[in-house]
Amino acid sequence: MKILVCLSNVPDTTSKINFTDNDTKFDTTGVQFVINPNDEFGLTRAMWFKEKQGATVHVATVGEASTEPTIRKALAIGADEAIRVNAFPEDGFFVAEQLAEIAKKGNYDLIIAGRESIDYNGGMVPGIMATLLEMNFVNTCISLEVDGNNATAIREIDGGKEKISTTLPLIIGGQKGLVAESDLRIPNMRGIMMARKKKLSVVEPISAPKATKDIKFEKPAPKGQVKLVDANNLDELINLLHNEAKAI
Amino acid sequence: MSVLVYTEFENGKFKKNAHEVASYAYEVASKMGTTVTAVAINANSPESLGDYGVTKVINVQNEDLKTFNAKAYANTIAQVSAKENATIIILSSSADTKFLAPMLTAQLKAGYVPNVVAAPESTSPFQVKRTVFSNKGFAITQLDTDVKIIGVSNNAFGSVENKTDATVEDFAPDLAEEAFTTKSIEIDKVVGKATIADADIVVSGGRGLKGPENWGMIEELAEVLGAATACSKPVSDLGWRPHGEHVGQTGKPVASNLYIAIGISGAIQHLAGVSASKVKVVINTDPEAPFFKAADYGVVGDAFEVVPQLIEKLKEFKAQNA
Ligand SMILES: Cc1cc2nc3c(=O)[nH]c(=O)nc-3n(C[C@H](O)[C@H](O)[C@H](O)COP(=O)(O)OP(=O)(O)OC[C@H]3O[C@@H](n4cnc5c(N)ncnc54)[C@H](O)[C@@H]3O)c2cc1C
Ligand SMILES: Nc1ncnc2c1ncn2[C@@H]1O[C@H](COP(=O)(O)O)[C@@H](O)[C@H]1O
Numbered sequence: 095m096k097i098l099v100c101l102s103n104v105p106d107t108t109s110k111i112n113f114t115d116n117d118t119k120f121d122t123t124g125v126q127f128v129i130n131p132n133d134e135f136g137l138t139r140a141m142w143f144k145e146k147q148g149a150t151v152h153v154a155t156v157g158e159a160s161t162e163p164t165i166r167k168a169l170a171i172g173a174d175e176a177i178r179v180n181a182f183p184e185d186g187f188f189v190a191e192q193l194a195e196i197a198k199k200g201n202y203d204l205i206i207a208g209r210e211s212i213d214y215n216g217g218m219v220p221g222i223m224a225t226l227l228e229m230n231f232v233n234t235c236i237s238l239e240v241d242g243n244n245a246t247a248i249r250e251i252d253g254g255k256e257k258i259s260t261t262l263p264l265i266i267g268g269q270k271g272l273v274a275e276s277d278l279r280i281p282n283m284r285g286i287m288m289a290r291k292k293k294l295s296v297v298e299p300i301s302a303p304k305a306t307k308d309i310k311f312e313k314p315a316p317k318g319q320v321k322l323v324d325a326n327n328l329d330e331l332i333n334l335l336h337n338e339a340k341a342i
Numbered sequence: 343m344s345v346l347v348y349t350e351f352e353n354g355k356f357k358k359n360a361h362e363v364a365s366y367a368y369e370v371a372s373k374m375g376t377t378v379t380a381v382a383i384n385a386n387s388p389e390s391l392g393d394y395g396v397t398k399v400i401n402v403q404n405e406d407l408k409t410f411n412a413k414a415y416a417n418t419i420a421q422v423s424a425k426e427n428a429t430i431i432i433l434s435s436s437a438d439t440k441f442l443a444p445m446l447t448a449q450l451k452a453g454y455v456p457n458v459v460a461a462p463e464s465t466s467p468f469q470v471k472r473t474v475f476s477n478k479g480f481a482i483t484q485l486d487t488d489v490k491i492i493g494v495s496n497n498a499f500g501s502v503e504n505k506t507d508a509t510v511e512d513f514a515p516d517l518a519e520e521a522f523t524t525k526s527i528e529i530d531k532v533v534g535k536a537t538i539a540d541a542d543i544v545v546s547g548g549r550g551l552k553g554p555e556n557w558g559m560i561e562e563l564a565e566v567l568g569a570a571t572a573c574s575k576p577v578s579d580l581g582w583r584p585h586g587e588h589v590g591q592t593g594k595p596v597a598s599n600l601y602i603a604i605g606i607s608g609a610i611q612h613l614a615g616v617s618a619s620k621v622k623v624v625i626n627t628d629p630e631a632p633f634f635k636a637a638d639y640g641v642v643g644d645a646f647e648v649v650p651q652l653i654e655k656l657k658e659f660k661a662q663n664a
Binding site for chain 2: 105107108110111113120131132186187190212213214215216217218219220221222224225226228230231232233234236246249250251252253254255256257258259260261269270271275303304305306307308309310311312313314317318320321322323324325328329331332334335336339341342
């Protein structure tokens with residue numbers, strides 16, 4: 095089985111978010127970039143397929159040269175090969191077109207992407223790719239088993255979960271649950287050394303239209319002071335929630 | 343060319359978000375001087391959408407669509423969209439709709455902007471406000487494609503009644519076998535209980551509750567309020583609660599009217615996922631817990647004392663206000 099894991103390079107979850115250039119750009123000053131958490135679960139599941147079922151695992155990212163440490167980390171964790179499409183990932187449709195092109199050339203049986211990137215929260219790249227590539231697609235995927243050409247997936251739905259049976263080629267939008275939190279891997283020295291020798295190809299983007307563009311950014315309005323209610327006066331809390339907040 | 347809206351129908355009725363997206367579509371249509379057409383799949387009384395400003399309902403009745411199938415549903419909506427020459431399509435943020443949205447986007451070569459929190463700032467050029475960085479910011483995003491798909495955040499716009507008479511037109515989609523190559527084999531879903539996605543109130547517990555045996559009072563509080571239950575990430579990682587209840591940046595987003603956080607410190611990843619809730623209450627023993635900076639109302643106190651009292655007082659309140 096040949097697997098492609100799509101990695102989005104995002105600010106660490108603890109990052110403070112600021113904008114610059116008259117609020118037209120995300121300010122990356124002092125921001126630490128990491129593998130998108132949803133993709134990290136997918137990458138770890140891909141490692142399982144590699145170790146238990148002999149899969150080959152490639153990773154791909156659409157990003158500028160500054161994203162290479164994130165790709166190297168994936169190689170250090172155990173991916174066999176990496177591809178970087180040398181373009182700034184400004185628009186989900188554009189990114190999906192680039193990754194679909196990589197996927198066509200590589201003839202993958204399984205493509206693992208994430209439910210959403212935690213930066214722009216698009217939640218669209220894998221679904222668009224699935225349609226462009228005419229592959230089966232399961233979103234918000236929390237469990238995936240592959241047996242020959244058949245796949246069984248569980249997806250999270252509002253209020254529960256759904257088990258789905260389908261066939262390869264398949265693409266998933268994965269998330270937490272695909273593997274246990276404790277299975278996530280930190281690259282070790284040997285992995286880091288080996289990663290240096292692995293192939294990282296850089297390809298130029300194909301021409302594809304951009305569907306959307308961000309004109310301006312805003313930060314949420316600062317929050318007012320919390321109103322504290324004495325623990326012995328919960329009637330007051332109920333009163334506030336009913337009469338002031340109109341929430342109950 | 344009306345504004346097209348996909349209105350979800352489930353368990354014998356239109357979902358709350360169906361009325362919300364219809365209301366949003368009505369607002370967009372009014373700004374553009376046009377009307378709203380809804381597409382509904384296997385719905386009863388489709389004409390009831392007229393209450394929310396819909397003037398025409400494309401009514402799809404199809405046995406093969408009894409169980410949700412993202413591709414088949416996307417194909418159906420794409421066909422309706424083509425028939426109606428729709429250039430603007432309004433969708434909700436439910437798990438099912440977020441599943442079909444990108445497939446619809448690709449089929450229609452559309453632009454898709456999810457997580458939209460307000461009516462368009464401008465319709466020419468078409469610009470909408472959406473959340474980015476998991477609620478830590480907003481972007482004004484412009485769509486330049488012929489077909490524009492807007493995903494409205496849960497509970498951001500609200501339902502607004504606009505009584506109109508809706509005509510109903512039947513439509514039979516042409517669905518090939520390839521639309522059904524993913525098959526639902528089992529659905530495991532709580533019935534009769536509010537879900538995190540569409541509950542007005544969410545009651546959430548954190549590690550401060552010490553263990554799964556103490557969730558009885560959380561569930562009771564939720565029951566009194568008709569709320570959904572949720573939890574912080576470590577609580578689900580420890581197996582105290584099911585993963586589906588984990589909320590936050592890497593879990594489910596919460597955008598309820600009221601969010602009550604009990605024994606939750608308020609880590610940045612937790613807050614990012616719940617901050618879209620309108621009113622936030624925190625109950626925590628530690629007055630320095632970061633959640634107090636993000637909340638509207640706070641009680642510094644021990645959950646094991648505060649929550650049982652709160653349950654009793656809410657029961658009295660409910661009895662008086664019933
Ligand atoms: C990549 C990444 C992603 C993450 N994503 C998420 C996410 O999506 N969602 C999420 O929730 N977390 C997430 N986290 C974890 C997050 O950083 C925090 O560790 C977590 O939110 C803390 O959970 P907690 O508040 O339940 O526990 P704690 O931080 O341990 O807080 C417990 C709180 O309970 C209070 N308390 C103790 N006893 C009582 C009592 N008797 N009565 C009342 N209060 C009491 C304490 O004062 C304390 O404030 C993520 C972390 C990382 C690194
Ligand atoms: N620039 C990118 N490079 C590679 N994969 C990406 C990129 N952007 C998004 N993806 C993949 O698509 C998923 C969903 O992203 P998004 O649609 O941006 O929310 C991510 O979890 C990644 O797996």
